[in-house]
Amino acid sequence: MNLRRILIAALALLVGVLLYRNVGSAPAPKSAPVGDCTATRFEDAAFTECLAVPGKHQIALRLKGQNGVIFRGFPTLAQAADRGDIAFAVNGGMYDTGSRPIGYYVENGERLRKLNQADAEGNFYLKPNGVFFGDAAGNWRVLSSEDFAATVTKRPQFGTQSGPMLLITGKLHPSLAQNGASLKLRNSVCVDARGTAHFAISDEPVSFGQIARLMKRACGDANALFLDGTISSLWNPAGGRMDVRFPLGPLIVVTSLRKEPGK
Numbered sequence: 001m002n003l004r005r006i007l008i009a010a011l012a013l014l015v016g017v018l019l020y021r022n023v024g025s026a027p028a029p030k031s032a033p034v035g036d037c038t039a040t041r042f043e044d045a046a047f048t049e050c051l052a053v054p055g056k057h058q059i060a061l062r063l064k065g066q067n068g069v070i071f072r073g074f075p076t077l078a079q080a081a082d083r084g085d086i087a088f089a090v091n092g093g094m095y096d097t098g099s100r101p102i103g104y105y106v107e108n109g110e111r112l113r114k115l116n117q118a119d120a121e122g123n124f125y126l127k128p129n130g131v132f133f134g135d136a137a138g139n140w141r142v143l144s145s146e147d148f149a150a151t152v153t154k155r156p157q158f159g160t161q162s163g164p165m166l167l168i169t170g171k172l173h174p175s176l177a178q179n180g181a182s183l184k185l186r187n188s189v190c191v192d193a194r195g196t197a198h199f200a201i202s203d204e205p206v207s208f209g210q211i212a213r214l215m216k217r218a219c220g221d222a223n224a225l226f227l228d229g230t231i232s233s234l235w236n237p238a239g240g241r242m243d244v245r246f247p248l249g250p251l252i253v254v255t256s257l258r259k260e261p262g263k
Helices: 002-025 074-080 145-151 208-219
Strands: 037-042 045-052 057-062 086-091 105-107 110-113 130-134 141-144 158-162 165-168 186-191 197-202 224-229 234-236 251-256
Touching (some): 074 234, 165 208, 186 208
Antiparallel strands (some): 086 234
8 A cells, every 4th residue: 555655646746747847848928019019038038029010010220310410329219200100129230339330231222331241250240141121111031141142133221231140041050059158138130931020139148049049939941130239229119118228320110100091
């Protein structure tokens, strides 16, 4: 009888352990969306994911105000923009000490910087790097700089070059570790098969590999581009969030499309 009780207790303990493991490995549920952004946990780290949807949003790049002064952050952008239309904004694209882009940059169809394919040190030059580009209301894409140079013949309405690529057709950049020792705030973008642009920002320091896996979850076998690190920032007006990190460079601004009366 004692042996039977021991076996039953051991079996119950084993079942409990298996159940605990299954619960512990399940994906953490996302919070309710605040505007177009949602707080989530991925691999035990806090992230915020924001979606830009064709037909619902348009995307533009902003660098300077009408006075010609570079914004360098969201507070000055907020003073110059129609805040009621902004769904969210993130920083995106490498820049110099004056917050000027060091790579390809197109704003409202005007090219301010040519594609940069130089070799040097730093994240931007960890080849392949890439370009996030498209038109205002859809047809958004992420391509490696090499593919962009080889295949894109018409100038997009917006485009920003950054690096490195995080994913190349769903596979981790060959020079990035699955779990590198460098942990920083990071943000990134990918475009899924439906054309939705997924922007992610870590709310705590993470590795390149970890945010790349988050992009893999969001966009599958698509390309994903690292946008910036350390000073990665998000402005989500609906949630009352405006990260004030300084200085920023190019700003990716996602606005809600206005519906015509009666539609």
